[in-house]
Amino acid sequence: xxxxxxxxxxxxxxxxxxxxxxxxxxxxxxxxxxxxxxxxxxxxxxxxxxxxxxxxxxxxxxxxxxxxxxxxxxxxxxxxxxxxxxxxxxxxxxxxxxxxxxxxxxxxxxxxxxxxxxxxxxxxxxxxxxxxxxxxxxxxxxxxxxxxxxxxxxxxxxxxxxxxxxxxxxxxxxxxxxxxxxxxxxxxxxxxxxxxxxxxxxxxxxxxxxxxxxxxxxxxxxxxxxxxxxxxxxxxxxxxxxxxxxxxxxxxxxxxxxxxxxxxxxxxxxxxxxxxxxxxxxxxxxxxxxxxxxxxxxxxxxxxxxxxxxxxxxxxxxxxxxxxxxxxxxxxxxxxxxxxxxxxxxxxxxxxxxxxxxxxxxxxxxxxxxxxxxxxxxxxxxxxxxxxxxxxxxxxxxxxxxxxxxxxxxxxxxxxxxxxxxxxxxxxxxxxxxxxxxxxxxxxxxxxxxxxxxx
Amino acid sequence: xxxxxxxxxxxxxxxxxxxxxxxxxxxxxxxxxxxxxxxxxxxxxxxxxxxxxxxxxxxxxxxxxxxxxxxxxxxxxxxxxxxxxxxxxxxxxxxxxxxxxxxxxxxxxxxxxxxxxxxxxxxxxxxxxxxxxxxxxxxxxxxxxxxxxxxxxxxxxxxxxxxxxxxxxxxxxxxxxxxxxxxxxxxxxxxxxxxxxxxxxxxxxxxxxxxxxxxxxxxxxxxxxxxxxxxxxxxxxxxxxxxxxxxxxxxxxxxxxxxxxxxxxxxxxxxxxxxxxxxxxxxxxxxxxxxxxxxxxxxxxxxxxxxxxxxxxxxxxxxxxxxxxxxxxxxxxxxxxxxxxxxxxxxxxxxxxxxxxxxxxxxxxxxxxxxxxxxxxxxxxxxxxxxxxxxxxxxxxxxxxxxxxxxxxxxxxxxxxxxxxxxxxxxxxxxxxxxxxxxxxxxxxxxxxxxxxxxxxxxxxxxxxxxxxxxxxxxxxxxxxxxxxxxxxxx
Numbered sequence: 001x002x003x004x005x006x007x008x009x010x011x012x013x014x015x016x017x018x019x020x021x022x023x024x025x026x027x028x029x030x031x032x033x034x035x036x037x038x039x040x041x042x043x044x045x046x047x048x049x050x051x052x053x054x055x056x057x058x059x060x061x062x063x064x065x066x067x068x069x070x071x072x073x074x075x076x077x078x079x080x081x082x083x084x085x086x087x088x089x090x091x092x093x094x095x096x097x098x099x100x101x102x103x104x105x106x107x108x109x110x111x112x113x114x115x116x117x118x119x120x121x122x123x124x125x126x127x128x129x130x131x132x133x134x135x136x137x138x139x140x141x142x143x144x145x146x147x148x149x150x151x152x153x154x155x156x157x158x159x160x161x162x163x164x165x166x167x168x169x170x171x172x173x174x175x176x177x178x179x180x181x182x183x184x185x186x187x188x189x190x191x192x193x194x195x196x197x198x199x200x201x202x203x204x205x206x207x208x209x210x211x212x213x214x215x216x217x218x219x220x221x222x223x224x225x226x227x228x229x230x231x232x233x234x235x236x237x238x239x240x241x242x243x244x245x246x247x248x249x250x251x252x253x254x255x256x257x258x259x260x261x262x263x264x265x266x267x268x269x270x271x272x273x274x275x276x277x278x279x280x281x282x283x284x285x286x287x288x289x290x291x292x293x294x295x296x297x298x299x300x301x302x303x304x305x306x307x308x309x310x311x312x313x314x315x316x317x318x319x320x321x322x323x324x325x326x327x328x329x330x331x332x333x334x335x336x337x338x339x340x341x342x343x344x345x346x347x348x349x350x351x352x353x354x355x356x357x358x359x360x361x362x363x364x365x366x367x368x369x370x371x372x373x374x375x376x377x378x379x380x381x382x383x384x385x386x387x388x389x390x391x392x393x394x395x396x397x398x399x400x401x402x403x404x405x406x407x408x409x410x411x412x413x414x415x416x417x418x419x420x421x422x423x424x425x426x427x428x429x430x431x432x433x434x435x436x437x438x439x440x441x442x443x444x445x446x447x448x449x450x451x452x453x454x455x
Numbered sequence: 456x457x458x459x460x461x462x463x464x465x466x467x468x469x470x471x472x473x474x475x476x477x478x479x480x481x482x483x484x485x486x487x488x489x490x491x492x493x494x495x496x497x498x499x500x501x502x503x504x505x506x507x508x509x510x511x512x513x514x515x516x517x518x519x520x521x522x523x524x525x526x527x528x529x530x531x532x533x534x535x536x537x538x539x540x541x542x543x544x545x546x547x548x549x550x551x552x553x554x555x556x557x558x559x560x561x562x563x564x565x566x567x568x569x570x571x572x573x574x575x576x577x578x579x580x581x582x583x584x585x586x587x588x589x590x591x592x593x594x595x596x597x598x599x600x601x602x603x604x605x606x607x608x609x610x611x612x613x614x615x616x617x618x619x620x621x622x623x624x625x626x627x628x629x630x631x632x633x634x635x636x637x638x639x640x641x642x643x644x645x646x647x648x649x650x651x652x653x654x655x656x657x658x659x660x661x662x663x664x665x666x667x668x669x670x671x672x673x674x675x676x677x678x679x680x681x682x683x684x685x686x687x688x689x690x691x692x693x694x695x696x697x698x699x700x701x702x703x704x705x706x707x708x709x710x711x712x713x714x715x716x717x718x719x720x721x722x723x724x725x726x727x728x729x730x731x732x733x734x735x736x737x738x739x740x741x742x743x744x745x746x747x748x749x750x751x752x753x754x755x756x757x758x759x760x761x762x763x764x765x766x767x768x769x770x771x772x773x774x775x776x777x778x779x780x781x782x783x784x785x786x787x788x789x790x791x792x793x794x795x796x797x798x799x800x801x802x803x804x805x806x807x808x809x810x811x812x813x814x815x816x817x818x819x820x821x822x823x824x825x826x827x828x829x830x831x832x833x834x835x836x837x838x839x840x841x842x843x844x845x846x847x848x849x850x851x852x853x854x855x856x857x858x859x860x861x862x863x864x865x866x867x868x869x870x871x872x873x874x875x876x877x878x879x880x881x882x883x884x885x886x887x888x889x890x891x892x893x894x895x896x897x898x899x900x901x902x903x904x905x906x907x908x909x910x911x912x913x914x915x916x917x918x919x920x921x922x923x924x925x926x927x928x929x930x931x932x933x934x935x936x937x938x939x940x941x942x943x944x945x946x
Contacts, residue, residue: 109645109771138769325800330583331893333886334590359769366807369862419810419862439768443780443816446748451788 039431040064042077043411045087050401051379051387061091063407066430071401084411089424092382092416093401094148094408098319098389099157099273099299099354100361102142102150103132103176108358117156121168121228122235124261128152129174129190132183138358140437143178145362146416146423148408149188149398151175151389155195157275157299157356168232170195172261173273175395177408179428192393193297194265198276198285199228229284235259236292240266271295271393273319277327279303286310297392299354302327305340308347317350317392320384322357323367335374341384342375351380352389369417381417406430493517494873495530499539499854504546504821504829504843514544516850519872524844537854542867545824545859546843547594547851548805549831551762552715552742552795555584555596555802556613556624562601563608567641567653568667570633571699572608574598578621584799585617589877591803592853592866595626597795597835599742600634602717605641605654605663607634609703610715612835614851614871630836632739633703635664636717637727638773645771661726668734671704678705713739713836715762719773721749728757740834742795744785745777751788760791760834764801765808766815782826783816793831806859813860820860 041063048059050071060075061068070076077083106113115131132152142150155170172191180186201222204215216224235258243263245253264270276285277300286307289296296314298304300321304311311318320341321327328336344351353368355361368381376384387399397406407430414421426433494516501512501524513528514521523529530536554561558579563572578598588596594615600608610632613624639645642655654660677695685692706712714731718724718741731738740760741747745768747754747761754761763785768777778784785792794809796802809826812818818826832842841849850873857864869877 107769107772107775109639137775324804326584326587326803331889334587334882359767362766366862370804370807373857373863373865417862419807420813420860422814438776439778439780442776442778443748443784446751446784447787449749449752451752 040078040081041084041427041430041432042075042081043084043086043091043409043425044077045085046089046091046411048091048401049093049382049416051093051383052400052402059091061401061409063409063427063430066407068401068403068405068407068409070403084425086411086425088413090412090414090416091401092146092410092412093386093399094143094410094426094428095146095364095385095416096149096151096352096389096395096399097142097147097355097361097364097385098151098352098393099153099173099321099356100150101152101154101157101358102138102178102361103134103136103152104128104154105358106133106136106138116154117167117170118154121166121231122258123154123167123171124169124194124239124265125257126154126171127174127190128154128172129176129183129187132174132176132186134180134182134186137438138361139178140434141439142361143426143428143433144423144435144437144440145365146410146412146426147178147361147364148410148426148428149175149177149390149395150361151192151393153193153195153273155275156197157195168197168199168228169235169262170197172270175393177398177406177428179431179433188395188398189393191261191264191270192395193271193273194262196232196272196274198274198281199225199232200276200278200281201225229288233288233292235262236266236294239263240292243267265294266292268293268295271297273297273299275299277302277321279306282307283310286314286316289316290314300356301340302337304349305336305343308343308349311344311349312347317352317388318344319352319354319389319392320344320367322355322360322363323353323370324363338370338374341368341371341381345376345380345384350388350392352384352392354389365417365421366419369419372417378417385416493522493531493534494537494850495528495534496537496539496544496852496854497528499542499544500858501844502543502545502821502824502859503845504825505845506843507821512544514844514850514852516870516873519850519874521844521846521848521850523846537868539854541856543855543858543864544844544852545855546828546841547853547869547871548592548827549595549597549793549835549842550588550593550796550802550805550827551597551740551793551831551834552797553588553596553598553799553802554601554797555588555799556580556582556598556615558582560601561599562603564601564603565652567604567663568606568700569600569604569608570606570667570701570703572600573611574600574608575611575625575631578611578613578624580617580619580621580624584802585615586877587799588802589615589617589869590866590879590882592806592855592859592869593796593802594851594853594869594871594876595831595835595837595841596802597632597715597831599632599715602634602636602640603643604634604636605660606667606704607636609633609712612837615876616871617876626835626837626840630711630713631706632713632715633707634717635714635727635738637723638717638719639771640717657723657726660723661730664727664730665733667701667704668708668730668736671701671708672734674698674701675705675708707736708734710737713737715740715742717742719743719745719771720776721746724750725753728753728759731757739836740793743797745774745781747790748778748781748784749776751785751790754785755789760793760830761785762793762795762831762834764797765794765811779811779815782812783818786812786818786822787816791830791833792826793834794826795831806855806864807862810860810862823860 044060048056056073059073062070101116104116118126151173153173156167173193173195174190175188175192176186239259239262242259265272272294274285276282296316298316299319301318323337341351364385368385372378372381390399407427409427411425412421412423497513498511501509512526515523515528515530556579558577563569597612599610612626612629637660654663681694738759740762742762744761744763763781766779768774782792805827809823812823829842832838841851852870854868855864867879
């Protein structure tokens, strides 16, 4: 939706309102109770799902200087540790949402709060971490449900203003954790993946400017599609040549920020996160990545159950889009979305769940749990919201509870994937992190409202 | 329908025939389960909603009604038996806010008061979303007009009888409704039509409604005067000109039509309660009502229900103070609360959304399930017929393989008026046949020497983006996702 023509007065007013809200949120966000790495904690008596082995009943986990120091059934509790008796509770690695726009958008309908998608088709040089708002209310709200890390993905993957802007290469997706005072505290890797929204043969598009739908005949739509794919190929070829020129030590060529950024992808230093949903688009994207020899992660993947052999053959990991949304065609099975994870896993394809959203990031565990109902093994579902995505992104020190890993830890009162389960303690980088947020604060405030109303 | 890649009328005709073949197959299947006789569901955990849970219980269904329910129920020897060992049976889910089963757009968005438009006129029993929702345990939907107008179109409560005649969908004797809407959608904050339209502020929204009811009262009075004079025997009277815009509002004034009002922030909620008092009408429910928790006492005092979302927030400025504790907090303050879908996606897992009220706000199990069963029935004035498992009520039931409050629960059967409209086993069993049938039709098209539809190479609208929380387009020429938003399906 274009915003330029809208009256600026209400927008300014909205911005003013937002300013007020942000001030409030900021005050509520007393983030971590101590300096980085200072705390020593022992969580004892819990059932611990390390995701690096079988669950440990009545186990203990020791956290020191931001890292997991020890985990097991017979672990000595250090004398300097603050002890949390977690009898009856369960311990998991914090969850990782591998496709979200947290920090890039606050209120999706208010343009001034949205930094998801840059103008133009190809923006490999922009980086999500640059625009990440560490004081976003979404940060506190999302982590309170057990999500400790996210991949913030720029581009056309979501948002009221983000879709349909023609963005193809959205930029560098940044891995961040959700505990810290600013992005410098929180960033794990600025350029964790390059976002590419695969073009599609669209029968037309809706233009909110004129409030009308523009149809395209198939031949024309296909021509446009092919043109766009050729542009992408061309850009990747150029980036390859550019990378070769850089490596050769030559200096007598013009600097190009976009090609320099893409050269990392062509070179295999950075995975390419390709968002594609239809089976045709998935096939074409896989063929493209194979030809370009880039490290592909498929995102979205609604129709991936129709392309399992190809994904398996090329060993493409898949970040599954929100399975509670209807993404099927009319004559697909009604449970196509729910069974997708199970089908991919059974075929040996590595899977993770993604929210592809901001305010629904906290539904990640619901997606995984629903997939369990439709055949995905429970332990695999847990991995698909934690370690699998970390592995896809090469983030080797998060995702499991093993000595030496970063202590991003969630303590719950039950099955992490169940709807009624509540997070009781949360550690990010070894620090006991507040579960307070804008929403809890409002709940508590209005719970205390005296009963005085009359009709 | 995937017809856009084909050229020529013949190709389209073939594909249309193909689509029909599929829907007929599905309907034939549904028809074969016709059971006007007696059915016994046994060995189930029965969640009655009104009388607790019954372990290893039975439900006897006769003539579409619940004839008996209990730990031991006697059934005739020839009753059809559904062995539900290990399963959970609860009342079918009632969705107090839906836009499915509508043929075309849901919003007559051109006027600020579009009370003359009626959803009942455009019901489409073949909408595949009906089937998808049956597969999510939904049996009843309150089909609402969109939210682009302070006073929108007339609404209708339907049973999700997939494939029935349009006239057979409406819930018998359920009071009709009318959609009202407040806030950003009606003042076109986030999108606009080609022409500016009053109102542009929440102040103007109030005046739009006051103006409409001022006119409706005058209209009501004109008819009352006419009827009085006519009854007194006056001759040569000219009746007032009929006004189809104001008629539904007179019905509201006379308590013959419910108001379901789309709303977000607390001030606009208070506004409508004030206007209702001024003109002497009732508001039946506030829909969405994401800041209902701030004015729950006022809603309870005015006996107005709240029909909300589980955990949606921040998609609009007016949703920025939405909290997932809303359902619980309103419940604690005495409001009758339901959780609705507003969305064909969300409707498929309303049991899950209800369960979240236990996480956010600590409702108990029965309170949580009431949010999608008995409470919406009360809000729609049909709780004497549906919403709980009790003798004499309609046999609208859903059978799960696990506790419906668990994320792992999968719907096995959905039953309306004693008839099975969704059966997971049968759905799975007929997939191979449907795929074969489709392939044969494609082959047939090919052999007729016409350009065969190649599934991999036809144009289809862009897949719905995951973030777009609006109705998936199934028709060429409508914008996927966005159309629902612009056309007023936006929440």
